[in-house]
Amino acid sequence: MGFFIETLIGGLMAGMLYSLVALGFVLIYKASGVFNFAQGAMLLFAALAMARFSAWIPEWLGIDSLWLANVIAFFIAGALMYLVAWLIERLVLRPLVNQEGATLLMATLGIAYVLEGLGTSIFGTAIYKIDVGMPKEPVLILEGIFEGGLLINKEDFVAALIAAVLVALLTLFFQKTVTGRALRAVADDHQAAQSIGIPLNHIWVIVWFVAGIVALVAGVIWGSKLGVQFSLATVALRGLPVVILGGLTSIPGAIIGGLIIGVGEKLSEVYLGPMIGGGIEIWFAYQLALVFLLFRPQGLFGEKIIDRV
Amino acid sequence: MLYRENGQFKTSYAADQQIFPIAQDRWAILGILVFAFIGIPLLGDEYLMRAILIPFLILSLAALGVNILVGFCGQITLGAGAFMAVGAYAAYNFHIRIEGLPLLVSILLGGITSALVGIVFGIPSLRVRGLYLAVATLAAQFFTDWVFLRIPWFTNNASSGSVSVSNLQIMGWEIITPFDKYMFCLVWLTVFALLAKNMTRSAIGRQWMAIRDMDVAAEVIGIRPLFAKLSAFAVSSFFVGTAGALWGFIHLSSWEPAAFSVDRSFQLLFMVIIGGLGSIMGSFFGAAFIVTLPIALNQFLPAIGGLFGVTISTAGVSHAELIIFGSLIIFFLIKEPHGIARLWSTGKEKLRLWPFPH
Numbered sequence: 001m002g003f004f005i006e007t008l009i010g011g012l013m014a015g016m017l018y019s020l021v022a023l024g025f026v027l028i029y030k031a032s033g034v035f036n037f038a039q040g041a042m043l044l045f046a047a048l049a050m051a052r053f054s055a056w057i058p059e060w061l062g063i064d065s066l067w068l069a070n071v072i073a074f075f076i077a078g079a080l081m082y083l084v085a086w087l088i089e090r091l092v093l094r095p096l097v098n099q100e101g102a103t104l105l106m107a108t109l110g111i112a113y114v115l116e117g118l119g120t121s122i123f124g125t126a127i128y129k130i131d132v133g134m135p136k137e138p139v140l141i142l143e144g145i146f147e148g149g150l151l152i153n154k155e156d157f158v159a160a161l162i163a164a165v166l167v168a169l170l171t172l173f174f175q176k177t178v179t180g181r182a183l184r185a186v187a188d189d190h191q192a193a194q195s196i197g198i199p200l201n202h203i204w205v206i207v208w209f210v211a212g213i214v215a216l217v218a219g220v221i222w223g224s225k226l227g228v229q230f231s232l233a234t235v236a237l238r239g240l241p242v243v244i245l246g247g248l249t250s251i252p253g254a255i256i257g258g259l260i261i262g263v264g265e266k267l268s269e270v271y272l273g274p275m276i277g278g279g280i281e282i283w284f285a286y287q288l289a290l291v292f293l294l295f296r297p298q299g300l301f302g303e304k305i306i307d308r309v
Numbered sequence: 310m311l312y313r314e315n316g317q318f319k320t321s322y323a324a325d326q327q328i329f330p331i332a333q334d335r336w337a338i339l340g341i342l343v344f345a346f347i348g349i350p351l352l353g354d355e356y357l358m359r360a361i362l363i364p365f366l367i368l369s370l371a372a373l374g375v376n377i378l379v380g381f382c383g384q385i386t387l388g389a390g391a392f393m394a395v396g397a398y399a400a401y402n403f404h405i406r407i408e409g410l411p412l413l414v415s416i417l418l419g420g421i422t423s424a425l426v427g428i429v430f431g432i433p434s435l436r437v438r439g440l441y442l443a444v445a446t447l448a449a450q451f452f453t454d455w456v457f458l459r460i461p462w463f464t465n466n467a468s469s470g471s472v473s474v475s476n477l478q479i480m481g482w483e484i485i486t487p488f489d490k491y492m493f494c495l496v497w498l499t500v501f502a503l504l505a506k507n508m509t510r511s512a513i514g515r516q517w518m519a520i521r522d523m524d525v526a527a528e529v530i531g532i533r534p535l536f537a538k539l540s541a542f543a544v545s546s547f548f549v550g551t552a553g554a555l556w557g558f559i560h561l562s563s564w565e566p567a568a569f570s571v572d573r574s575f576q577l578l579f580m581v582i583i584g585g586l587g588s589i590m591g592s593f594f595g596a597a598f599i600v601t602l603p604i605a606l607n608q609f610l611p612a613i614g615g616l617f618g619v620t621i622s623t624a625g626v627s628h629a630e631l632i633i634f635g636s637l638i639i640f641f642l643i644k645e646p647h648g649i650a651r652l653w654s655t656g657k658e659k660l661r662l663w664p665f666p667h
Contacts, residue, residue: 021593035440095643101440102385106582107642109575113635121628237447244444283455286448290433293445297436 006151007270008193008263013156015262016163020218021239022246022254024211029248030187031207032093034104040236041112042212045084045119047219049077049226051128066150070132074216079210084115089205116233125230130223159221166217167255170210183207187249238282241289247302257300264288312660329505335659345495350488358487365600366494372580374548374593379578381509382541382586383521384434388446389549389577391430391453394569396423396550397557398463399644401472404558405465409523412479416554422549424543431542438524450571457566470561473563490559496553501548506589518587544578549577583641585650594649602637606630 021039028036063069092107131158135154174180185193186203194200222232242261244251268284298304312333319325353362367615373387400419403410410418430449432440457463464472477484484493508514516537517630519527528534557564576599584595610633612627659666 035443077336092639092643096646099646102379102582102586103642103646104439105385105443106579107639109579110635110642111640113631113638115635117628117631117635121625121632123626181528240444240447244441278457279455283384283451286445286451290445290448293433293437293441297438297441299441 007266011263011266012259015259016160017218017222018239018262019244019258020163020214021235022242022258025243026251026254027207027211031183032204037108038112040113041115043215043219043235044233045115046216046222047076047121047232048123049080050220050229051130051223052123053110053154060140078213079214079218082209085165085205085208085212088208093204127227127229129227130220172199182289220251239284244299245289245292247299249303253301262287311614318339336401345387355487358491363490363560365596366498367552368600369593369596370498370501371549371577372551372596374545375577376581376592378541378545379581382517386446387443387574388449390447390569390571390573392423392427392546392549394453394457395426396420396553398457400554405472412477416551419554420547420551424547426468427542428539428544431539434538450574471563471565474558494555494559583648585648588650591648591650607635
């Protein structure tokens, strides 16, 4: 039982990171109708920037404090993500407005190539560490209830906390600020939002920037856990089943879908994997999402599409 | 002046329904075919055939298959690489497990197996649409990646995980040199391109297009979505599967699952979108563009760098290639979202009115 719960918690932690990736997808899809395949590349780019600047800044400025260097690096990486969002809106989205979904999808694949190429040529291709001073040592909890207790990584807890804070901040931003309300209006109905004077182009920049920040946070968590390397870009492919499971247009869907996929993956790998050979994590998530889709074609929380001739 | 249909009167239904109703088009196609069958083998050197022409021919075939599904039936797929893999591995298993099975039959059986798998993975398309379906097809991709990597039976228990074929021959004609391979692929592609063109012009092609344009309306006028969608999946997977078998047997002759990864699927979708959705001609344009672009970049980037006195390292070249490839794709999508095929048809329109456009 203890082992089962440990696996479950491990799954929830992995799922939380998937949720963050999926959140980026959903934000952009809602606001601009683009299925953003470049989310993984954005994550890689942001994480690379963060890792490199946090190493460079102490050298350049002579700051000893790890904490200060990380904060400065975070802000520089954030500023870079704003630049990326602005450039994407200017150079890609604006000329391609009103095109078909498939064309936009391909354009984001193009963006992904450019970001991957830029990221690796500016920041290098080695494996970098992000050290934000997360506690690494595992702890045993609930020794009274389970035999031998549960082995939990403190780092995972901190990461979960950061993700929760991020989601809470986003919720506040969307509910309470003027910009957030404008974003929700655009997500609801482009034309109506435009007719009451919300500038669509500006909103797109903001929403891509917010997705960039989400990617940055996910990248920092992931990077401090496993290191930053090129394969981080394929994280987007792990986040896709989450998006379709939760529904392309639903933020709670992304979070809950992420947790379901994370748990499903870990449990299947541990309990089903030995029976049919290892490494089933990646396709199992997709099959799980597919089964859900057969019963709910718009995902768990997606908007129901009504067809009219 | 040179290109117009004035004076070319059709006196029979057969003449009216031919693939190229304009005489100049027929001559042009005939010229291209003669050049491909006779000219290139006389002129072309081995490097050109091995590195550019054979991949171009095989990937055109795969792009045709993807275009049938995406361009004609409107079902976006990101799993084309999976069906190439199924075709290649199925053909391999037929080839080595059944003694004396002719090569052609093995490849066709590979295609048929791929079509059956395509039908299975096409079933979600009956419930799921658009981008949801695109992601659902990725399931096929990752599943086949895993199957051919982890289940030893499919690779005939090869210890390294890679499989190879040798001694390919058809009725005594041994396919060894690049010239043989080129001719084999060319004949294959010609036959199947004609088949695809005719299929899209016939009743089944019109059903696919009706489903693509509006599936509810198509259903109302009596088209069965089940049949139309699954037949598109089957035909598309058959084309892609035979292309996969050719890719493995003829082009690589020794391969592992990485040859048919998700990148291959993206590459095929790029070909179809850049070439032109719903156009047979476009599949060829797209394949030519995507096959030659990386090679051209690879050749010219160091030279251009040298012009400005910069030496670019090998890693730098590969990064620059990624950036330029990505930007060119975006550029093309912005300039001509309907693909090169649209440029081609506007060009023909202009040529018809030339030199008096009013």
